[in-house]
Amino acid sequence: MTTFVDRVTLHVEAGKGGHGVASVHREKFKPLGGPDGGNGGHGGDVVLVVDPQVTTLLDYHRSPHRRATNGAPGAGDEKNGANGVDLVLPVPEGTVVTNSRGDVLVDLVGADARFVVATGGRGGLGNRALASRRRKAPGFALLGEPGEATDVVLELKSLADVALIGFPSAGKSSLVSVLSAAKPKIADYPFTTLVPNLGVVTAGDMRYTVADVPGLIPGASEGRGLGLEFLRHVERCSVLVHVIDCATLEPGRDPMTDLDVIEEELSAYVADETLGGLPLSERTRIVVLNKADVPEARELAEMVKPDLQERGIEVFIVSAVAHQGLKELTFAMARHVVEARQNIESDVTPQRAVLRPKAVDDSGFVVRRETTSEGEVFRVIGAKVTRWVHQTDFANNEAIGYLSDRLNRAGVEDELTKAGAVAGSTVLIGPEDNAVVFDWEPTLVGGAELLGGRGQDQRLDENTRRTTSERREEFYARKDAQSAAREELRDERESGHWVDE
Ligand SMILES: Nc1nc2c(ncn2[C@@H]2O[C@H](COP(=O)(O)OP(=O)(O)OP(=O)(O)O)[C@@H](O)[C@H]2O)c(=O)[nH]1
Numbered sequence: 001m002t003t004f005v006d007r008v009t010l011h012v013e014a015g016k017g018g019h020g021v022a023s024v025h026r027e028k029f030k031p032l033g034g035p036d037g038g039n040g041g042h043g044g045d046v047v048l049v050v051d052p053q054v055t056t057l058l059d060y061h062r063s064p065h066r067r068a069t070n071g072a073p074g075a076g077d078e079k080n081g082a083n084g085v086d087l088v089l090p091v092p093e094g095t096v097v098t099n100s101r102g103d104v105l106v107d108l109v110g111a112d113a114r115f116v117v118a119t120g121g122r123g124g125l126g127n128r129a130l131a132s133r134r135r136k137a138p139g140f141a142l143l144g145e146p147g148e149a150t151d152v153v154l155e156l157k158s159l160a161d162v163a164l165i166g167f168p169s170a171g172k173s174s175l176v177s178v179l180s181a182a183k184p185k186i187a188d189y190p191f192t193t194l195v196p197n198l199g200v201v202t203a204g205d206m207r208y209t210v211a212d213v214p215g216l217i218p219g220a221s222e223g224r225g226l227g228l229e230f231l232r233h234v235e236r237c238s239v240l241v242h243v244i245d246c247a248t249l250e251p252g253r254d255p256m257t258d259l260d261v262i263e264e265e266l267s268a269y270v271a272d273e274t275l276g277g278l279p280l281s282e283r284t285r286i287v288v289l290n291k292a293d294v295p296e297a298r299e300l301a302e303m304v305k306p307d308l309q310e311r312g313i314e315v316f317i318v319s320a321v322a323h324q325g326l327k328e329l330t331f332a333m334a335r336h337v338v339e340a341r342q343n344i345e346s347d348v349t350p351q352r353a354v355l356r357p358k359a360v361d362d363s364g365f366v367v368r369r370e371t372t373s374e375g376e377v378f379r380v381i382g383a384k385v386t387r388w389v390h391q392t393d394f395a396n397n398e399a400i401g402y403l404s405d406r407l408n409r410a411g412v413e414d415e416l417t418k419a420g421a422v423a424g425s426t427v428l429i430g431p432e433d434n435a436v437v438f439d440w441e442p443t444l445v446g447g448a449e450l451l452g453g454r455g456q457d458q459r460l461d462e463n464t465r466r467t468t469s470e471r472r473e474e475f476y477a478r479k480d481a482q483s484a485a486r487e488e489l490r491d492e493r494e495s496g497h498w499v500d501e
């Protein structure tokens, strides 16, 4: 049986980029050659793709954590690492993707419509690719970037192609059970069905989905019975099939009255505009007169059929229990589904991307001055500068030097000065919750000795290495290590092979 799942939270993680490698070409009987470290491969993306064969979000309900594969690291001899494989997740037509704040990211309409929910991290460059005329033999490589990780909510806008609607106990669940492989609960008391059951029906080479929605009663549009929730389900189906119980002995009930009562509820229902379908009253409907295996019921059905046809409605006399009249019904529903799908396709542009999760301009950055419990800090925010930080191997001084150089060339230093940062100010770069902490030592205002030729400073020898976590500790401790850190950063900046391109 197809359990009904129309909303899931999906946790996705794209693949990490592979690290670049720093390596030097070696050959027997030859002197050391140039840098030959290859680049890391890119991490795989996580991609949602509309697949007409998929009708529910059930798979994601069962396993909501999905990851794409990582890129492989580069190797010596100019070998690049393999890219990670994209993880393609099939979703039903009409899946709406929202982020955790509730913003709609995309409305996936049309077969093969696709959306990248999480982008794989870029592979790091190897030292071969980092070599330039000025930096002939880089002793470092860039790290692969982390893959994007995010939570999204998938929601099915369309529940099914066909909704079976009608009074409780009219035989809706019975019908879906004989038309499809679904096996919903069937019983002779009202409101047996509390959440829709979905069934996939095959008619010739056509497949479509049928939803058996809970029973409607007068006043449902005002919330009576299980009320509005049902109508909301009905609203997400393009073809409406009235299932009418011709064997009921309840006073005041007969096929024509039942139909009118349900129609009244449909027209009183206020449509949810976000679903974007036709108003309920304008959707195709079919009438199914059920329980024709009961002689009195068949008689009654035959009697009202012409009246209904006069209203321009297609009518089928069936028995769910005795399997009568079902074939004609499935083909008629198929016909209407094809029509309805064509209407939908003609008035929506496939894959309406509402908002990209990416920053608009990822080359820019801003500097924000913040006061924290640890004192004043300057935060550098921007996709590109964050990426540079991710790519940096903080155990390698040359790599750190390369980072400071990139930051300076992007104008980070100027902006820090403008924002009021001075020598020794604390600067944070990177994601809010995992920023890398720097003690800032401006190159231009730091003193005459800093303007001298790069790579010729005697303090090169005093160099001491520190790890990222040590840096962080110091930030939080805010101890007197400040001046030592300043020294060190200056040394790092000068120890690298610098580029100015
Ligand atoms: N004789 C006869 N009984 C039927 C037929 N179809 C359904 N029934 C009976 O009608 C009762 C209600 O059937 P369900 O399929 O549960 O009805 P439903 O419309 O899904 O009801 P709710 O879920 O309560 O809204 C059950 O006892 C069924 O066996 C039919 O074709 N002939």
Ligand SMILES: [Mg+2]
Binding pocket: 172, 173, 174, 185, 186, 192, 193, 212, 214
């Ligand atoms: Mg039912």
